[in-house]
Amino acid sequence: MAVALHAPRVNNNDDIVQVIAFRVGVGDFVKQGDIVLDVETDKAIVEVAAENDGYVLKLMCEVDDKVAVGSILLWQGETADEPVPETPVAAAVAAGGNVRPTAKARALLKELGLDAGAVPASSERLSLADVEAYIAAHGIQRRDHTPAVTVSAQESLPDVPGQLVDLNAEERGMLITVSWHRDHAAATYLEVEYDPKDWEAHAAAYAAENKLMLSPLLPLLAYRYVQLVKASPRLNATVVNGKRFQYQPVNLGFTVQAGETLYLTVVRDADTLDTKPFIENLGEVQRHALQRKLSREETSGATIAFSSMARWNVSRHIPILPPYCSLMIAHAAPKGSGRAVLGASYDHRVLSGFDVARLLMELAKPPV
Numbered sequence: 204m205a206v207a208l209h210a211p212r213v214n215n216n217d218d219i220v221q222v223i224a225f226r227v228g229v230g231d232f233v234k235q236g237d238i239v240l241d242v243e244t245d246k247a248i249v250e251v252a253a254e255n256d257g258y259v260l261k262l263m264c265e266v267d268d269k270v271a272v273g274s275i276l277l278w279q280g281e282t283a284d285e286p287v288p289e290t291p292v293a294a295a296v297a298a299g300g301n302v303r304p305t306a307k308a309r310a311l312l313k314e315l316g317l318d319a320g321a322v323p324a325s326s327e328r329l330s331l332a333d334v335e336a337y338i339a340a341h342g343i344q345r346r347d348h349t350p351a352v353t354v355s356a357q358e359s360l361p362d363v364p365g366q367l368v369d370l371n372a373e374e375r376g377m378l379i380t381v382s383w384h385r386d387h388a389a390a391t392y393l394e395v396e397y398d399p400k401d402w403e404a405h406a407a408a409y410a411a412e413n414k415l416m417l418s419p420l421l422p423l424l425a426y427r428y429v430q431l432v433k434a435s436p437r438l439n440a441t442v443v444n445g446k447r448f449q450y451q452p453v454n455l456g457f458t459v460q461a462g463e464t465l466y467l468t469v470v471r472d473a474d475t476l477d478t479k480p481f482i483e484n485l486g487e488v489q490r491h492a493l494q495r496k497l498s499r500e501e502t503s504g505a506t507i508a509f510s511s512m513a514r515w516n517v518s519r520h521i522p523i524l525p526p527y528c529s530l531m532i533a534h535a536a537p538k539g540s541g542r543a544v545l546g547a548s549y550d551h552r553v554l555s556g557f558d559v560a561r562l563l564m565e566l567a568k569p570p571v
Contacts, residue, residue, distance in 0.1 A: 456505025
């Protein structure tokens with residue numbers, strides 16, 4: 204019997220995802236957990252894994268289609284020639300669509316420069332309430348008595364011979380991150396110097412006690428960071444529609460370099476874990492990144508983040524803030540003097556320099 208793979212809900216506020224790449228074709232055999240396609244939301248690019256073993260029978264959408272969450276992306280079967288049930292294609296909500304906006308909805312769409320086909324309709328007509336719900340969910344601001352929002356003119360090509368090449372999924376994800384950092388966050392950077400010897404001794408003692416072959420310095424630093432944020436919840440927030448959005452869980456984003464690809468892996472509910480389970484969970488998502496087998500939950504939803512460039516002997520770096528993340532720690536290698544730097548990129552709309560300086564000074568000291 205044929206089984207369907209449905210479009211995932213990546214974020215609570217996103218009712219539509221855009222298909223940006225297929226990893227498989229009709230006739231391919233895939234195993235449960237294999238990555239079959241990539242989808243994009245306003246906040247992230249995620250890989251969609253097969254939920255069952257089986258042959259790909261039919262693709263229900265095409266690259267660049269916008270599909271509703273829950274719609275069927277593809278069918279799988281036990282054999283390559285298994286019949287596929289008659290179902291509507293997943294791209295029924297792609298731009299344009301057949302749903303006509305009301306006059307008021309059309310006026311608001313024009314004011315904001317939005318495509319009606321991108322906004323989910325709750326009935327046979329796209330209503331003003333539908334558009335207002337969409338812009339509220341996506342943080343789009345209305346401005347009274349101002350001209351309609353305009354899209355920047357397309358960039359002209361450089362006056363040098365070359366060609367345009369499509370970005371891959373990871374590159375598109377980086378573009379989204381950098382654009383959010385540039386366009387939304389009031390990004391600022393702060394750092395403190397500290398003596399890393401206490402942390403190195405703490406990590407060595409933990410490794411000896413738990414019979415670890417590799418130094419747990421970075422996981423222990425990251426765990427201390429999570430605990431400090433847990434004790435000061437205002438650090439675990441962002442801004443949406445001019446209001447503070449206070450996260451409930453502390454989901455730690457942790458950068459992992461896998462070959463030429465930089466991933467922001469995520470340990471969810473990190474604040475609920477003790478030291479050992481945290482280190483194990485962090486190690487698992489790092490392994491998944493190196494194997495290119497990260498799940499959706501392991502690549503989205505970071506509320507705070509941590510980046511280290513110590514392995515490349517970098518003594519100072521300023522990270523880019525991930526979307527909807529107001530705080531990212533920058534860990535670096537010690538300088539020639541033996542002193543080291545702990546830095547933080549932060550969103551000044553949410554946090555003050557005092558908030559971040561106090562956190563860094565506490566993070567520079569291992570737990571007693």
